[in-house]
Amino acid sequence: MSHRILVVDDDESIRDVVRIGLEAVTTWAVTVAPDGETAVALCGADPPDVVLLDVMMPKMDGPATYAKLQDDPRTRTIPVILLTAKVQPTERRRYDELGFAGTIAKPFDPLTLPDQIADILGWHR
Amino acid sequence: MAPVSTAQQHESFVRWCWVAAAAVLALAVVATGPFDPAVRHQVSRTAVLTAGAVAAIACVWCVGRSAGRRRLAWGALALGHVVGLCGTLYASQAGSPTIGDMAYQAALLLGVVGLWLFPSVRLHGRQLLRLLLDSTVVGGSVLYIAMFAVTLRPDTWAQAPTPAWYNLPVLDVVLATLAVFVMARSDKAERTPLVLLGSGVVLYAVSDVMAVLLTAAEIGWMGGFVGSVTTALAARHPSVSDSPAGTRSGDGTPVPGTVVSFCVVVAAALVRVFQSARELPLAANVLWVSVLVAIAVRQVLVVVDNESLRHALERRVAERTAQLRALAAERERTLESVAEGIYGVDSRGRVTFVNAAAAHMLGVAADDLVGRPAHATFHAPDEDGTPDTPDTCYVTEALRDGVTVTAEEDVYVRADGTKVPVEVTAGPLRDETGIRGAVVAFRDITERREVERLKDEFVSVVSHELRTPLTSIRGALGLLDSKALDGAPERRARLLEIALDSSERLARLVNDILDTERLEAGRARLELEERDLDALVADAVEQVTVLADQAHVALRPVPSHLRVSADGERIVRALTNLLGNAVRFSSTGDTVTVTAAPVDDLVEVHVDDQGRGIPPDKLEAIFRRFEQVDASDTRERGGSGLGLAIARTIVDQHGGSLWAVSGGEGQGSSFRFTLRRAPSDRADVPPGLQPVSPTG
Numbered sequence: 001m002s003h004r005i006l007v008v009d010d011d012e013s014i015r016d017v018v019r020i021g022l023e024a025v026t027t028w029a030v031t032v033a034p035d036g037e038t039a040v041a042l043c044g045a046d047p048p049d050v051v052l053l054d055v056m057m058p059k060m061d062g063p064a065t066y067a068k069l070q071d072d073p074r075t076r077t078i079p080v081i082l083l084t085a086k087v088q089p090t091e092r093r094r095y096d097e098l099g100f101a102g103t104i105a106k107p108f109d110p111l112t113l114p115d116q117i118a119d120i121l122g123w124h125r
Numbered sequence: 126m127a128p129v130s131t132a133q134q135h136e137s138f139v140r141w142c143w144v145a146a147a148a149v150l151a152l153a154v155v156a157t158g159p160f161d162p163a164v165r166h167q168v169s170r171t172a173v174l175t176a177g178a179v180a181a182i183a184c185v186w187c188v189g190r191s192a193g194r195r196r197l198a199w200g201a202l203a204l205g206h207v208v209g210l211c212g213t214l215y216a217s218q219a220g221s222p223t224i225g226d227m228a229y230q231a232a233l234l235l236g237v238v239g240l241w242l243f244p245s246v247r248l249h250g251r252q253l254l255r256l257l258l259d260s261t262v263v264g265g266s267v268l269y270i271a272m273f274a275v276t277l278r279p280d281t282w283a284q285a286p287t288p289a290w291y292n293l294p295v296l297d298v299v300l301a302t303l304a305v306f307v308m309a310r311s312d313k314a315e316r317t318p319l320v321l322l323g324s325g326v327v328l329y330a331v332s333d334v335m336a337v338l339l340t341a342a343e344i345g346w347m348g349g350f351v352g353s354v355t356t357a358l359a360a361r362h363p364s365v366s367d368s369p370a371g372t373r374s375g376d377g378t379p380v381p382g383t384v385v386s387f388c389v390v391v392a393a394a395l396v397r398v399f400q401s402a403r404e405l406p407l408a409a410n411v412l413w414v415s416v417l418v419a420i421a422v423r424q425v426l427v428v429v430d431n432e433s434l435r436h437a438l439e440r441r442v443a444e445r446t447a448q449l450r451a452l453a454a455e456r457e458r459t460l461e462s463v464a465e466g467i468y469g470v471d472s473r474g475r476v477t478f479v480n481a482a483a484a485h486m487l488g489v490a491a492d493d494l495v496g497r498p499a500h501a502t503f504h505a506p507d508e509d510g511t512p513d514t515p516d517t518c519y520v521t522e523a524l525r526d527g528v529t530v531t532a533e534e535d536v537y538v539r540a541d542g543t544k545v546p547v548e549v550t551a552g553p554l555r556d557e558t559g560i561r562g563a564v565v566a567f568r569d570i571t572e573r574r575e576v577e578r579l580k581d582e583f584v585s586v587v588s589h590e591l592r593t594p595l596t597s598i599r600g601a602l603g604l605l606d607s608k609a610l611d612g613a614p615e616r617r618a619r620l621l622e623i624a625l626d627s628s629e630r631l632a633r634l635v636n637d638i639l640d641t642e643r644l645e646a647g648r649a650r651l652e653l654e655e656r657d658l659d660a661l662v663a664d665a666v667e668q669v670t671v672l673a674d675q676a677h678v679a680l681r682p683v684p685s686h687l688r689v690s691a692d693g694e695r696i697v698r699a700l701t702n703l704l705g706n707a708v709r710f711s712s713t714g715d716t717v718t719v720t721a722a723p724v725d726d727l728v729e730v731h732v733d734d735q736g737r738g739i740p741p742d743k744l745e746a747i748f749r750r751f752e753q754v755d756a757s758d759t760r761e762r763g764g765s766g767l768g769l770a771i772a773r774t775i776v777d778q779h780g781g782s783l784w785a786v787s788g789g790e791g792q793g794s795s796f797r798f799t800l801r802r803a804p805s806d807r808a809d810v811p812p813g814l815q816p817v818s819p820t821g
Contacts, residue, residue, distance in 0.1 A: 011593055013623040017600035020616050024609035056589060085592030088585050107596035109603050 003123070004029045004046075008039040008065065009054040009083065014106075018052065018083075021110025028114070036060030040068045043075040050101075050121060055084040063098055070099075079121055083108070134363035141361045145354045148172070152350055169350070174213060176353035181206035183360035198242035202322075202356065205235030209349075236326060243319060251430055258423040259386045265416040266393035269409060318362035325355030390420065464568070466547075469554065470499045470520060471562045486547075486569050489540040499565070505538035519551040523563035527553045537567070546570050586751045590634055590766060597627035637767035640698075641750065644774045651692040651778055655803040658687045658728060662719050665700035669708055677713040680704065685721035687728050688803035691779060696800070699775040699783075700732070702768035703796045707734035710794070727781070728802050733795045739787040747785065748773045769796075776800075 005028050007018045015032045022030045031048065033039040035057055043051065051069070055062035062082060069075040079101040084091075087105040095103050102120035104113070118124070155168045184203030188196055212228020397413060460467055466483030468476055476494045484491040487503070494502060499520055504513040515521050519535075522528040529552035536544050547567040554562040601620040610616050662682045673680050689696075700719070707717040715735040721728055739747065751766035776783040776798045783798040 011597070013597035013627055014593070014600070016619060016623060017597055017604070020610070020620060021600060021604050024604065024607075024613075024616075085589040085596065086585055087592075088581070088588070090581075091585070106592045107599035110600045111603055111607055111609070 002027045002029060003049040004031070005050050005052060005117075006031045006033060006039060006042060006048040007052045007083075008033045008036065008057070008062075009052075010034055010057045011054070014054075014083075017110055018113070021113060025111055026114045036062070036065030036068070039065055040072075040075070043069055043078060044072060047075055047078055049078075050117060051078055051080045052083045052104075052117070053080050055082060055086050066098065066100065081117060081120055131363055138358075138361050138363055141358055145358055148176070149351060149354060170213070170217060173349045173353065174210060176350045176357070177206050177210045177213070180353040180356040180360070181210065183357040187360045194242050194244045198239045199360070201235050201239030201242060205232040205239060206353065206356070208232040208235060240322065240326070251426060255423060255426055255430075258419050258426065259383070261419040262416055262423065263386050263389045265412050265419065266389040269393045269412050269416065270389075270396055318359035318364060321355045321359035321362070325352040325359070390416065466567045466569075467564065468494070468499065468503075469562055469564045470524070472524060472560065474499050474515075474520060474524060476502065477562060483567070486545060486567075487537060487539050503537045505536040505544045519549060520563050520565060523551050523553040524560060527555070527560055529553070534570070535567070546574055583750065587638065590751060591631070594627035594631040594634070597623050598631065601627070634767075637771060641767050641771055641774070644771065644778070651695065653690050653692055653779075655688050655805060656691050656693045656696070658689050658721055658730070658800075659684050661689075661691070661693055661696050662700060662721075662730075664693075664697045665704055666719070668697070668701045669704040672705060673708045673717070676708050676711065678708045678711045679714075679716040680708075680719075681716050682719040683721075685728070687721055687723060688806040689728050689800040690803050691800055695775045696779070699772040699798070700730075702772040703732040703798075706768055707732055707736065707794070707796070710734065710736035712736065723802060723806075724799070726802050727799045729797060729799050731795055731797050733793065735793045738790045738792040739785055739794050740790055741787075744785050744787065748783070772796075772798075 003026075005022065007015055007022075007030060009015045009018070009032075012034070015034070019030045019032055022028055031042060033042055037060055039051065039053070040060075042048075053062045053065060057065070060068070062084070066080050069078060069080065082095055082100050082103045083106065084095075084103065085106040087103075092103060104116050104120075108116070152169065152172045155172075156165055158165075160168075181203050184199050184206060187199040188203060191199055208228055209232035212225045212232065215228065216225025393413075393416065460478075460480040461482075463480065464482055466480065466486045468479040468483050471477050476497050476499050479491040479494045481491065484494065487494075500513070500515045500518050504518070506512050519528070519530040519533055522530065529550075531550045533549045533551075535547050535549050537547050538544055546569070548570050549565060549567045551563060551565040553560045554564055601624040604610055605617060605620050605624075610620070659682070666680050666682050670680065704717060704719070711717060711734050717735075718733045719730070720733070721730045723729075748769050750770045773783045779800055781799040781801070783796065786795040786797060787793065
């Protein structure tokens with residue numbers, strides 16, 4: 001089954017690695033955004049099935065972007081998975097409290113990344 | 126022979142007491158019963174001889190069981206009984222009462238010596254003088270009573286008694302007096318046998334006086350019998366063989382002695398009252414006056430003693446009070462000088478004292494806290510306003526269970542309502558009656574918490590900065606290693622590029638982290654030399670030329686012809702970081718200029734760019750580690766986030782200052798730092814003056 005996924009990260013290298021990896025091992029349609037504002041705009045225009053969201057980004061960080069998505073009825077139901085290098089226990093607890101669908105720690109294996117996403121969302125691959 | 130236990134000795138002594146009581150009762154029955162006087166006389170004499178023999182044997186037995194002065198004492202008593210026996214036998218066989226009386230006098234003298242030899246509590250000075258006065262009072266009183274007995278005799282109404290009349294009574298009195306004071310000065314452990322001895326002697330003395338002066342022979346026999354019996358009992362007492370050989374120092378037992386003394390004096394006074402109508406012999410009046418003088422002197426002595434004692438006690442009280450005041454002042458100084466807050470509570474949990482540090486930390490006067498409930502006063506309520514539970518409070522546990530807690534973290538509340546995190550050590554205050562309070566020491570850990578927070582934050586940031594390039598490397602290599610991209614050479618090339626760039630970024634980051642740590646820990650020693658500033662700038666410019674060319678940014682060092690005191694390698698590193706930073710934040714076609722000018726004995730170096738500028742609120746923050754004007758600058762501009770922090774550390778170590786100047790966003794930036802001019806470059810500074818190296 002083909003899903004549409006939006007990858008949001010200010011680091012171009014990571015955006016490219018995720019995109020190339022997902023496109024190589026799945027049939028998912030991958031879109032990328034370099035910052036939170038772009039991501040909110042893309043989601044509003046064409047809501048994806050899931051958003052992979054970096055935490056530390058300029059201007060609007062991951063939690064702020066998520067809050068924006070929650071404010072908009074069109075994007076409120078989109079599951080958001082954090083893709084982050086900030087994985088201290090206190091940070092993890094904070095993410096859980098904010099209501100993210102899940103957290104994937106950097107560095108990750110791009111070959112198994114689709115399985116991690118599917119497990120979090122209950123998708124069958 | 127198996128040793129005899131103390132319990133067995135006591136049982137034996139009790140049996141002896143019963144036997145003695147039965148014998149005394151039997152003799153009393155015979156002496157007072159309706160028997161022929163000759164029979165009574167014979168029975169009494171036989172009883173006295175038998176009792177004397179038994180007492181003599183018992184005393185000899187004690188001689189073998191004791192040592193030192195006790196052995197001599199028991200020996201004298203044994204000899205006295207033997208002499209007395211011999212005198213009685215001789216008088217009865219030869220019919221010579223004079224010889225018998227001489228033997229009795231000798232026996233009594235030996236008894237006096239024996240009693241005197243018994244070890245007693247050692248007395249000195251006024252105590253001894255008072256005892257002698259007591260002896261005088263008691264002895265004189267007893268003798269006065271004896272003289273009264275003499276005057277009862279019918280023949281004394283007609284003739285004055287001669288001194289010879291008093292031989293035996295006087296000896297008896299001396300013996301009785303001595304017995305009383307041996308009892309008074311005896312050690313507690315052997316008081317029973319000595320009281321027995323003394324009582325026997327007193328009884329004997331009284332009966333002897335009565336027998337001699339009232340010509341009642343049976344009374345004398347009875348007294349002699351009882352005296353010998355009590356001597357034998359005293360010799361059988363268990364403490365005789367247990368007593369130590371020496372004498373002891375101490376106060377003795379003044380109360381019983383005083384009571385006995387005054388009882389005897391009262392008895393003598395009553396005699397005096399009853400005899401006031403009769404003309405008494407001169408000796409009796411002299412004796413009575415002597416007793417009164419002894420009483421008066423004794424009382425004066427007691428008053429002097431009491432006054433001396435009172436003064437000594439007052440002096441000691443004053444000394445102890447001064448010591449306690451000094452101790453209290455010392456304790457207060459100690460409490461006030463420690464940096465930790467300390468307070469005490471009583472058994473009800475109310476504050477009893479607060480030191481200055483505690484009062485300062487809580488923003489309240491120490492006196493205002495005394496008497497208030499500690500728990501409600503110090504503990505801050507929970508976030509939701511719920512008061513802290515007293516049951517689980519360490520002060521409650523210390524008071525209730527005697528539990529000591531250390532390094533427990535808590536939150537106290539200041540007088541203005543603000544909270545202060547503290548680390549607490551609390552424990553019970555005990556005395557001989559149990560737990561009477563608790564003492565709590567606490568320290569403000571706000572700064573420590575802040576350091577921990579900064580450390581956690583730094584670890585988090587470093588972790589993030591390391592993981593980001595690592596993620597790209599790991600992902601790119603993982604994909605390249607798989608067969609997923611076999612038919613996509615362009616994507617493979619892009620992944621290789623990502624892996625290489627990220628590896629360089631990671632290496633740069635690791636190097637900068639290590640340099641930062643090394644510089645801040647002070648392990649990298651400065652090697653200060655006179656350096657040509659233009660040469661240092663040229664070296665730095667050369668290192669960033671490639672980066673500048675890629676960014677199409679021009680580098681323009683302006684020669685200053687100045688010399689500085691610097692560690693060349695470090696200053697080149699600082700300049701390289703500043704130039705690299707300026708290039709990264711410049712736009713294509715911009716120019717980065719390096720200039721320097723002398724300011725007094727310093728050189729001020731400027732690295733100016735035409736880049737995007739720095740907001741005023743970031744001018745200082747950008748020198749902190751991993752701090753950027755924009756969070757994405759590290760990735761977008763290629764820096765590690767540590768370059769400016771490293772540059773400032775290097776300049777600081779040279780004793781200079783590094784700061785940023787900018788008109789705001791879009792206005793360009795100027796990074797400026799100072800170094801010491803080299804001595805040879807300064808006309809107004811002595812050549813020997815060198816800059817101080819902070820790393821020594």
